[in-house]
Every structure is written in structure tokens, then in C-alpha cells.
Amino acid sequence: MSDLKNLHCQAPEAFPGPMSRAEAEETLKQLDADWNLDAEVRRISRRLEFANFHETMSFVNAVAWVANREDHHPDLEVSYGHCIVRFSTHAVGGLSPNDFICAARVDALFD
Numbered sequence: 001m002s003d004l005k006n007l008h009c010q011a012p013e014a015f016p017g018p019m020s021r022a023e024a025e026e027t028l029k030q031l032d033a034d035w036n037l038d039a040e041v042r043r044i045s046r047r048l049e050f051a052n053f054h055e056t057m058s059f060v061n062a063v064a065w066v067a068n069r070e071d072h073h074p075d076l077e078v079s080y081g082h083c084i085v086r087f088s089t090h091a092v093g094g095l096s097p098n099d100f101i102c103a104a105r106v107d108a109l110f111d
Helices: 021-028 053-070 097-108
Strands: 044-049 075-078 082-087
Touching (some): 021 097, 053 097, 082 097
8 A cells, every 4th residue: 555644545345355464464554553453353443642621522523524534434432531543344344445544544633
């Protein structure tokens, strides 16, 4: 893959199935080191810490904007001073390039 944050998501039908562990691990190297691949290779996640609720919600709103632009939506766990972002492509039953594209765009929010 090229620079992930410059790519756009595709319809899930474009993928023959979920990424293999080897594909996911290789693509994960293109993201911030704080992203984690779950044991079942079904999702990637990152926990982000913030100073207060306002900063957390500002981040959540920025992620919502990115997700709507790409039509690929994460699961978000929101608390006072942190947010956990989880990406998975439910239509393929695991990970697709879309998950990594959106994760790279989340990383870019901090550039």
C-alpha cells in the first residue's frame, strides 16, 4: 500500500475477504505504534488520552467527520479523558484496507 492517509475507502464488496494475519501485521507497520491488532485478526484499536472531556469530545467529533467522509465507521468507547477507537470491516468478517486507511487518518489528526 502507498501512503495510507492519502487513500480512500472502497466498498466492502471490493475485497474478497478479510486480511490474513501476515497482511494485517505488515499494514499495521504503516500506522502509529499505538495501534494494536487483536488476537483473532478481526480489528485494530488504539487508546488515546486527553486532558479533559472537552478535548476528548473534540477528538470524537473529528473522528466522526473522517468516518463519514470515508463511509467507514469505527466503534468508539468514550470516557472523560480517553477514547478507544476500534476499526473492523464487519462486511468481510475481519480487517480490510479500509480499517488501516481510516486509522491512518486518525493518526493524521495529530500531525
